[in-house]
Amino acid sequence: MFLHVQELLSRREPEEFQGSFDLAERFRDVRDVIPLSPLEYRLTAHALNGRIGVTGELSCKLRLLCSRCLTPIDEPFVIPFEEQFQVMKESDPEPDEDVDFVPVTGERIDLRPFMEEELLVHLPLAPICSEDCKGLCPECGTNRNEQACNCNTERLDPRLEALQDWYKPE
């Protein structure tokens, strides 16, 4: 999805874009994330004084894995998108690192990597299937949401452990 820089700069009206692209390639090497739909975008690009602002919304459906019990979670995502591009001339000095825009010099801007990046930063680090997911038993691997197991995984206070030995029935 390309923005055409000169065309936008010479327009007075904002330009609207919508479309979609496939996410499979981007997530090929990302464990625990399976795209269930293309990424859809609805964006408006507005050029003013050599600056191109792009705002809008991204949406897609992804399958994530619960970080506790590994159950698949199919979830729709709707994410706001905003990016500022500053059109630079060859003679312009390098901008500082902490500017709030992306310097661009070419004739066109590929928005796809910016959209993919925005989606990535919005993904939960540790998705969970529900607030009270009990997770997998670290001993036997049983999904403790589905059934209880007999493993004793409570860590006892070492002093209590000593007492427990003491009271062990013969």
Ligand SMILES: [Zn+2]
């Ligand atoms: Zn879970």
Ligand SMILES: [Zn+2]
């Ligand atoms: Zn167990």
